[in-house]
Amino acid sequence: MPAVESVLVVGAGAAGCATAILLASAGVTxxxxxxxxxxxxxxxGITLQGNALRVLRTLGVWExxxxxxxxxxxxxxxxxxxxxxxxxxxxxxxxxxPDLPATFGTYRPxxxxxxxxxxxxxxxxxxxxxxxxxxxxxxxxxTAHFADGxxxxxxxxxxxxxxxxxxxxxxxxxxxxxxxGMDIWRFVAPRPPSVTRTELIFGGPLFIAxxxxxxxxxxxxxxxxxxxxxxxxxxxxxxxxxRSLAEPYHGPWDDIVASSPVNFTRFQVHLLPPPWNRGRVxxxxxxxxxxxxxxxxxxxxxxxxxxxxxxxxxxxHTVDDDLWTAFTERRYERVKTVVDVSMQMCHWLLEGxxxxxxxxxxxxxxxxxxxA
Ligand SMILES: Cc1cc2nc3c(=O)[nH]c(=O)nc-3n(C[C@H](O)[C@H](O)[C@H](O)COP(=O)(O)OP(=O)(O)OC[C@H]3O[C@@H](n4cnc5c(N)ncnc54)[C@H](O)[C@@H]3O)c2cc1C
Numbered sequence: 608m609p610a611v612e613s614v615l616v617v618g619a620g621a622a623g624c625a626t627a628i629l630l631a632s633a634g635v636t637x638x639x640x641x642x643x644x645x646x647x648x649x650x651x652g653i654t655l656q657g658n659a660l661r662v663l664r665t666l667g668v669w670e671x672x673x674x675x676x677x678x679x680x681x682x683x684x685x686x687x688x689x690x691x692x693x694x695x696x697x698x699x700x701x702x703x704x705p706d707l708p709a710t711f712g713t714y715r716p717x718x719x720x721x722x723x724x725x726x727x728x729x730x731x732x733x734x735x736x737x738x739x740x741x742x743x744x745x746x747x748x749x750t751a752h753f754a755d756g757x758x759x760x761x762x763x764x765x766x767x768x769x770x771x772x773x774x775x776x777x778x779x780x781x782x783x784x785x786x787x788g789m790d791i792w793r794f795v796a797p798r799p800p801s802v803t804r805t806e807l808i809f810g811g812p813l814f815i816a817x818x819x820x821x822x823x824x825x826x827x828x829x830x831x832x833x834x835x836x837x838x839x840x841x842x843x844x845x846x847x848x849x850r851s852l853a854e855p856y857h858g859p860w861d862d863i864v865a866s867s868p869v870n871f872t873r874f875q876v877h878l879l880p881p882p883w884n885r886g887r888v889x890x891x892x893x894x895x896x897x898x899x900x901x902x903x904x905x906x907x908x909x910x911x912x913x914x915x916x917x918x919x920x921x922x923x924h925t926v927d928d929d930l931w932t933a934f935t936e937r938r939y940e941r942v943k944t945v946v947d948v949s950m951q952m953c954h955w956l957l958e959g960x961x962x963x964x965x966x967x968x969x970x971x972x973x974x975x976x977x978x979a
Contacts, residue, residue: 609635611630611762615751616731617739617774619646622892622909623767624722627731628666629917637731638759642738642768648719651793652722652827654805654819654900655711655718657703658975659907662914664707668725675721676713677820679804684964687811691858697968702976710805710903712821714795735816738794739768742888749887762925764888765912765916767909770875772894778885781902787874787899787953789814790834792849794869798826799862808856809821809964814956815901816856818863828853828863838871845869874899874953878946881935887926889934891916896942901952902971904945911979912938937979944974 614630616623619641627639655663655676663669683699700709727733738754742764749764766774775782798820807817815831830852840848849865879895892909915937919930948967955962 608924609633610923610926611635611920613761613765614638614653614765615640615749615759615761616765616767618766618768618894619643619733619735619749620648620767620769620891620892620909621718621906622913623765624726625662625666625910625913626765626767626917627726628722628729629913630920631726631729631731633921635921638761639726639731639733640753641665641735642754644736646720646723646735648715649870650795651715651870652712652819653715653718653906654903655713656903656975657701657707657709658979659703659910660707660711660767661703661978662907662910664703665914666722666725668721669766671721672711672713672718675717675797676711676853677822678708678711679820680709681804682710682968683804683806685806685808685858687808687816687856689857691808691856691860692952695791695965697965700968700972702972706837706964710819712805712819714821714825728975739773739777740775744886744888746886749824762887763920766888766890766894767913769893770897772890773937774888775890775894779841780879780885780889780890782877782879784875784877784897785874786834787950788834788957789831789844789899789953790838791833791872791874791900792830792845792852792869792882793827794846794849794865794867794870795821795825795827795867796863798822798824799859801859802826803860806859808860809956810939816853816860818859818979826863828865834873839871840871842867842869845871846909872895876950878943880930881939883935883938884931889916889931896946898946898949901949902945902968904949904971904975907975908942908945911941915979934953941979
């Protein structure tokens with residue numbers, strides 16, 4: 608018998624949906640809530656590394672997702688300048704195993720919908736427009752309070768509610784989030800034939816100019832700049848801006864014409880030291896760890912959190928300190944490597960240091976190549 612019979616999962620992002628799918632499939636009664644009015648995600652692309660695909664395959668969604676993105680191996684690093692000379696290539700990075708691609712680009716709303724549909728099919732009861740506002744707990748149960756004035760009693764609450772997690776503050780954890788000092792513009796565009804993998808240009812007028820193919824006809828691009836307080840530009844001006852920011856870049860960039868939607872975000876970082884639970888409330892995903900997406904591992908780590916948590920909850924018989932210690936022993940150092948490497952890349956960029964970027968990627972690949 609699993610360690611829990613009823614679980615509330617707060618947040619229907621990658622971490623929450625994955626947890627709901629795995630627990631509901633094991634016979635646990637799962638309520639999955641999200642404060643959004645309906646299923647959704649930022650209208651941008653996402654880069655899923657092999658270790659993320661491994662979890663997605665376990666969830667039973669890889670078959671659905673595979674035809675709706677672009678799989679590729681390797682990563683190219685180019686120089687700024689008119690020739691966009693190829694400086695380096697990262698290969699041998701099939702972190703999900705030899706039978707999964709190294710990397711897969713897709714559109715976030717596609718991934719969000721596939722995950723939620725799978726959670727529903729697995730038996731999770733999904734309620735959108737439902738925000739967690741607080742929790743009370745004793746040694747045996749948690750009472751969760753919702754914004755509509757209702758409440759529910761569960762064996763466990765999983766806070767997968769992202770960067771500004773209410774679950775986290777509800778259990779009294781004050782986790783400061785720091786601005787890194789970089790802003791990112793993301794956009795979608797038709798994929799020209801010259802774009803067949805992720806390529807990054809470090810330096811030039813921006814910190815990073817990069818792209819990732821997301822389908823036969825699509826890609827997403829990202830441009831990372833010094834903060835200039837222009838995140839609230841109207842959509843047409845934002846599109847004009849990203850086109851002008853991309854203009855000094857060449858090579859495949861010559862063929863890329865940015866289109867809407869254009870999305871703006873700041874790079875931020877936080878990492879919660881163990882333990883990730885307070886009693887019968889546990890945090891996973893961005894609620895515990897956020898870092899700049901310089902090695903594109905945030906969603907991968909969130910999915911891995913869910914996989915490890917669900918495995919422990921369904922193979923053990925009690926929720927106790929041993930379970931929580933085992934959880935963070937399997938998660939913390941791995942996540943910390945990703946956060947440290949992602950931040951190292953930002954420090955080099957902020958200080959104008961030309962560091963060993965392929966070496967950093969190799970460190971992450973080594974850390975995440977074995978199942979979490
Ligand atoms: C610019 C940028 C680019 C990135 N690119 C990549 C990439 O290419 N590859 C990659 O692997 N990762 C990437 N990431 C990281 C990745 O997006 C996140 O790590 C991942 O989405 C986190 O998933 P999550 O489920 O933990 O949180 P989220 O996706 O944030 O989901 C949290 C959910 O909780 C809900 N919620 C919040 N509060 C409440 C509440 N009180 N009650 C109920 N529901 C609530 C929200 O509505 C939301 O749906 C990137 C991040 C950024 C910022």
